[in-house]
Amino acid sequence: MVATQRVLLVDDEYLARDELKDILRRRHPDFEPVAEAANAREAWAALQREQIGGVFLDIHIQTEGERAGLDLAYAINNLPAAPWIVFITGHPQTAVEAHRLHPAHYLLKPLDDAKVDEALSWIRRQAARAVFGADPLPQRIKIRHRIVNRFDERETHVEYVDPREIVFIAKNNAANSLRIQLSNGTALDGVYGALKEWEHKYPGLGLLQIHRSHLVNIRQVRSLRPRPGENEVYKVALKDSAHELAVGPEYLETLRQKMEVGLL
Structure with a gap:
């Protein structure tokens, strides 16, 4: 079985966080939202408080500015055991700089089930390779x-x-x-x-x-x-x-x- 990953959802829009939580609950129960944040300050506090394996991060946090998500991502990448980041945005023009941060994936709003599936399948494979050097399979199921x-x-x-x-x-x-x-x-x-x-x-x-x-x-x-x-x-x-x-x-x-x- 795939290990559960503890994730942080960062978006200033409650409905956007709720939509993502619903997708994870319905289709990806191995990704467990253990914390939410409406801004970078709350997100940073959650990262200090919780053991987080991955962050779904909105780039444009309206209450803090267009670059707030990118600035937070730079700080996250400097952590000793940095969690992976999936950028979420409704502004595709931010993609160039976002990709310089080597995110695990990049999703455009409105979220689509199939695109989220693709992103999380990639993350699962990378996690498996990091632990086992290859995608592990049991001998029997x-x-x-x-x-x-x-x-x-x-x-x-x-x-x-x-x-x-x-x-x-x-x-x-x-x-x-x-x-x-x-x-x-x-x-x-x-x-x-x-x-x-x-x-x-x-x-x-x-x-x-x-x-x-x-x-x-x-x-x-x-x-x-x-x-x-x-x-x-x-x-x-x-x-x-x-x-x-x-x-x-x-x-x-x-x-x-x-x-x-x-x-x-």
């Missing part, structure tokens, strides 16, 4: 799933799976459950949980959402092909499965980037 036995009764079974065997994970339409396809051809159906949980559970695995209904192991993608005349514009073929998966238009560019880089 425990997966609970439901089956129907020979008496037509539902039973819960437990499988111990090498996570590298996972080819893709798909939502079941008829039930609030998932189907996990393994490289040996086995499909574990009736798995508890949501897609978003699996995308972030093992950052070293390389699971990527390519459709509202499924994730794919990016290392399993063999080709990306257009599907002319159909609602979904592209599909992927896989190395260890005969299945072909649809790619939603909103996920296409991210998938292309990941395939070209070759690493998540």
Whole structure:
């Protein structure tokens, strides 16, 4: 499991902080907001008081000036164990100087779930590499799933799976459950949980959402092909499965980037 990171939210707008807290609660429970600040003074006090691993920092703090966030970031970077910084701003013209501070990421307001997902996935990978030198994966993971036995009764079974065997994970339409396809051809159906949980559970695995209904192991993608005349514009073929998966238009560019880089 990914370790919980204690984070500080710095924004002079309460609603902006509340929006970010909601995104973290819904999609990234391993990033725990332990402190909030409406200005640089409150933020600095929180950094002295709390053990903070990361800071979501608004650049333009209206009560203190356009550079208040940047000035605070310079001070944070000088701390002995400086937390990472994700800049948040509604003023893209500040990006040039902000990037000189080597932030972990840079987000524009209004916040978008997908962009926050991308930023925090990158931070998870960097944290894993810092500790282990690579993205760590357990040798086995425990997966609970439901089956129907020979008496037509539902039973819960437990499988111990090498996570590298996972080819893709798909939502079941008829039930609030998932189907996990393994490289040996086995499909574990009736798995508890949501897609978003699996995308972030093992950052070293390389699971990527390519459709509202499924994730794919990016290392399993063999080709990306257009599907002319159909609602979904592209599909992927896989190395260890005969299945072909649809790619939603909103996920296409991210998938292309990941395939070209070759690493998540």
